[in-house]
Amino acid sequence: MFCAPIEPVEVFNQIVQTKKSSQIDLLNINLLKQIAPFISEQLAYIFNESLDQGIFSEEFKTARIIPIYKKENRDLLQNYRPISILPVFAKIFEKLIVKRLWNFLDFHKIITPNQFGFRKKSFNCFCFNSFIR
16 A cells, blocks of 8 residues: 655644543643644654554553443443553554545545445435435
């Protein structure tokens, strides 16, 4: 899969769009947004090196796992699902990669038009039309 280099402006925009920092790295998101113009180029370089070398930093792999209740009996472990809280820089990197992955999948028409789950601006008209009849 071809992956276009990550540009500093993309990193900057992703930092600005970030709503909250994680509980892992304790970075203040407001401070991060203020220094974004000064660190975006260096982060883009680090992210691109990670892609080129196929190495994902150990610091980015650290996550806080918390159980989220799903349904029924709260005393049963199977009624919870794990959520990983990632470091803020790992989350930014992830969002940049997801954007590239979706662009690749859309460009090469790998995902069927009938796939609606987890897709932005996607609406299953067949199901909606069946529902309103």
